Amino acid sequence: MSRHTRAPRAIALLLAPLVLLAAACGKDGSPPAKGPAPDQLPHYAVDRNFRLPGSPTWTRAKKRGHFVVGAKEDQPYLGEKDPATGRYSGFDIEIAKMLSASLGFPGDSVRFRTIASANRETALQNGQIDYYVGTYTINANRKKLVGFAGPYYMAGQSLLVRKDTDDIHGPEDLAGKRVCSAAGSTPYQRIKDDYPKAVLVAYDTYSVCVDNLLTYQVDAVTTDDAILIGYAAKAPDELKVVGKPFSKEPYGIGVPRTDNALRFALDNALAAREKNGDWKRAYDATLGLSGVPAPEPPPIDRYPAS
Numbered sequence: 001m002s003r004h005t006r007a008p009r010a011i012a013l014l015l016a017p018l019v020l021l022a023a024a025c026g027k028d029g030s031p032p033a034k035g036p037a038p039d040q041l042p043h044y045a046v047d048r049n050f051r052l053p054g055s056p057t058w059t060r061a062k063k064r065g066h067f068v069v070g071a072k073e074d075q076p077y078l079g080e081k082d083p084a085t086g087r088y089s090g091f092d093i094e095i096a097k098m099l100s101a102s103l104g105f106p107g108d109s110v111r112f113r114t115i116a117s118a119n120r121e122t123a124l125q126n127g128q129i130d131y132y133v134g135t136y137t138i139n140a141n142r143k144k145l146v147g148f149a150g151p152y153y154m155a156g157q158s159l160l161v162r163k164d165t166d167d168i169h170g171p172e173d174l175a176g177k178r179v180c181s182a183a184g185s186t187p188y189q190r191i192k193d194d195y196p197k198a199v200l201v202a203y204d205t206y207s208v209c210v211d212n213l214l215t216y217q218v219d220a221v222t223t224d225d226a227i228l229i230g231y232a233a234k235a236p237d238e239l240k241v242v243g244k245p246f247s248k249e250p251y252g253i254g255v256p257r258t259d260n261a262l263r264f265a266l267d268n269a270l271a272a273r274e275k276n277g278d279w280k281r282a283y284d285a286t287l288g289l290s291g292v293p294a295p296e297p298p299p300i301d302r303y304p305a306s
């Protein structure tokens with residue numbers, strides 16, 4: 001590391017815990033550090049008569065007595081795990097809970113397991129998880145490996161920089177800049193393919209990228225706007241999201257590739273939860289806390305079994 005980067009890094013390291021502390025104290029207008037309190041979240045009616053014998057995944061989960069759902073644990077408002085209680089919270093977590101309830105599994109029979117972006121397909125293929133809800137973009141390449149119910153939300157790739165950065169406004173400004181993203185993610189791949197002059201750095205998670213941004217190891221973090229807005233809201237004096245979203249990232253529910261019965265059941269459940277207002281209630285209690293009002297959910301892409 002060169003000498004002149006040392007001082008800002010040391011300052012950032014000193015400041016980072018203070019930033020987190022300020023957020024944890026919930027000062028006026030700042031988001032709660034660990035998502036909404038359980039009593040502020042919607043309750044989802046459980047369909048106790050639901051049966052899905054055509055789905056091997058559902059049948060196995062029913063015998064086991066709970067669903068195992070893959071998720072993220074370090075994405076504010078979306079999927080966050082409280083290290084003290086082990087409780088997961090966020091919009092993705094609520095989506096998993098409401099859909100599980102429609103498939104006959106009450107909230108306490110959904111167990112979450114953290115799976116990083118690069119490991120999602122393998123986790124679904126080897127049965128480590130029953131399904132996955134964690135900012136998971138539906139695309140043609142991934143559809144060769146897994147199935148997708150949804151989408152349930154539309155995000156777009158964006159950029160997070162330090163407040164003192166004034167020369168990065170969009171992806172075309174990334175030439176020669178150190179840009180961090182998660183391995184195996186669509187934002188990483190897009191920078192690699194379309195902006196080859198950027199100096200790409202990959203980690204397993206975006207929170208490690210954000211630590212690297214705060215300590216001047218990288219110049220920008222890139223992933224979906226929904227994710228970056230959460231990090232910026234937790235360190236509003238240090239970080240900002242810049243420019244306009246430059247991709248479409250439709251979030252799907254990942255399922256094992258051949259379990260079409262599960263995929264269609266999740267599509268039906270999602271449609272019903274959008275219609276009865278649960279989707280919006282969940283959004284308002286989680287992602288909506290970032291200050292962005294609830295959008296219309298995108299149309300569900302019920303593609304045929306192949």
Ligand code: GLU
Pocket residue numbers: 117134135136137182184185186187223224249
């Ligand atoms: N939605 C993008 C993806 O699925 C980025 C977020 C993530 O890595 O989960 O790759």
